[in-house]
Amino acid sequence: MKEKLRKIQDIEILENVDIKEYTTFKISCKVRYLIKPKNESSLRDVIKILKTESIRYKVIGKGSNLIFVSSTFDGVLISLDSFNNLKIEEEKVIVGAGYSLMKLAFETANLGLSGLEFASGIPGSVGGSLINNAGAYGSDMASVVIAAKVLTKDDEIKRFTKEELKFCYRSSYLQYKSDFICLEVEFQLEKKNKEEILEIIKKRREKRWEAQPLEYPSAGSVFRNPKEKSAWELIDALGFKGKKIGNAEVSQKHANFIINRGNATGKDVKKLILEIKEAVKKEYNIDLIYEQEFVE
Numbered sequence: 325m326k327e328k329l330r331k332i333q334d335i336e337i338l339e340n341v342d343i344k345e346y347t348t349f350k351i352s353c354k355v356r357y358l359i360k361p362k363n364e365s366s367l368r369d370v371i372k373i374l375k376t377e378s379i380r381y382k383v384i385g386k387g388s389n390l391i392f393v394s395s396t397f398d399g400v401l402i403s404l405d406s407f408n409n410l411k412i413e414e415e416k417v418i419v420g421a422g423y424s425l426m427k428l429a430f431e432t433a434n435l436g437l438s439g440l441e442f443a444s445g446i447p448g449s450v451g452g453s454l455i456n457n458a459g460a461y462g463s464d465m466a467s468v469v470i471a472a473k474v475l476t477k478d479d480e481i482k483r484f485t486k487e488e489l490k491f492c493y494r495s496s497y498l499q500y501k502s503d504f505i506c507l508e509v510e511f512q513l514e515k516k517n518k519e520e521i522l523e524i525i526k527k528r529r530e531k532r533w534e535a536q537p538l539e540y541p542s543a544g545s546v547f548r549n550p551k552e553k554s555a556w557e558l559i560d561a562l563g564f565k566g567k568k569i570g571n572a573e574v575s576q577k578h579a580n581f582i583i584n585r586g587n588a589t590g591k592d593v594k595k596l597i598l599e600i601k602e603a604v605k606k607e608y609n610i611d612l613i614y615e616q617e618f619v620e
């Protein structure tokens with residue numbers, strides 16, 4: 325496989341990588357190959373080889389929603405970091421899937437474009453955020469996305485409209501299609517007063533720093549909020565704050581965050597998450613749904 329991959333132009337192949345450096349949780353996990361295609365054509369060539377050789381692969385964005393459970397990942401990771409084209413025409417923005425959503429939020433705000441204020445504290449890529457319909461403060465990707473360019477499982481490049489993307493709370497059609505890859509996203513923003521947009525962003529960032537343990541590595545909120553109550557309230561009421569397994573700890577600041585206190589392992593984090601889920605089910609008969617994703 326390696327020889328075949330090496331023949332592809334415009335890719336970077338990293339070998340024996342610790343994925344710790346590529347995720348916000350900073351959990352160690354060894355990966356044999358991390359491949360960075362530089363354009364659509366090389367991405368398609370990589371996928372074709374991996375499929376022909378029946379090798380498991382997974383695309384990663386900024387790794388801000390992932391928990392690598394084991395100490396090794398048996399497959400190939402594909403990073404779209406190089407898919408970072410950006411085109412802004414009036415209120416329309418077209419941006420590569422690998423682009424940082426946070427960076428985009430600041431850049432558009434500075435141009436007086438409103439719509440991505442919610443995203444200024446979300447450390448994901450544009451592609452990963454589309455897949456998860458990332459959101460905050462009553463807004464989300466669905467509120468501003470008009471379409472996405474996608475590489476389908478049949479090696480076709482197709483434009484999916486907002487309707488076809490079927491956004492729901494923290495989810496989209498593509499979340500259930502692991503062999504579809506988001507290449508580019510189109511946003512419709514709105515011209516507004518730049519100072520007002522920047523002020524909203526500033527206030528929200530202050531609020532985040534007050535409420536969330538951003539000084540520690542994590543993957544953000546562990547569970548989606550059920551309709552009955554916020555997940556953090558349920559977890560807090562059961563006394564989980566400060567509960568530790570190894571170096572994975574339920575944050576004292578925000579009960580729906582698990583933080584990495586040092587060399588937490590994916591297994592520690594998973595164990596803690598399952599313990600919380602079980603306790604909430606037992607006490608409240610509520611099935612908490614994961615917001616984060618276990619990569620096994």
Ligand SMILES: Cc1cc2nc3c(=O)[nH]c(=O)nc-3n(C[C@H](O)[C@H](O)[C@H](O)COP(=O)(O)OP(=O)(O)OC[C@H]3O[C@@H](n4cnc5c(N)ncnc54)[C@H](O)[C@@H]3O)c2cc1C
Pocket residue numbers: 348382383384385386387388389390404421422445446447448449450451452453454455456457458459460494504505506507538542543544545617
């Ligand atoms: C401190 C902190 C705060 C957070 N706050 C929020 C918040 O307020 N709201 C919120 O919604 N989330 C939040 N998150 C979670 C996370 O940032 C979002 O879910 C983000 O959108 C994930 O993007 P990513 O690029 O990191 O995706 P990753 O974690 O890398 O991947 C997520 C999933 O998307 C897939 N994927 C990634 N890119 C592509 C692509 N181009 N094509 C196809 N599949 C792809 C991956 O295979 C994986 O299944 C927070 C996380 C942290 C650490």
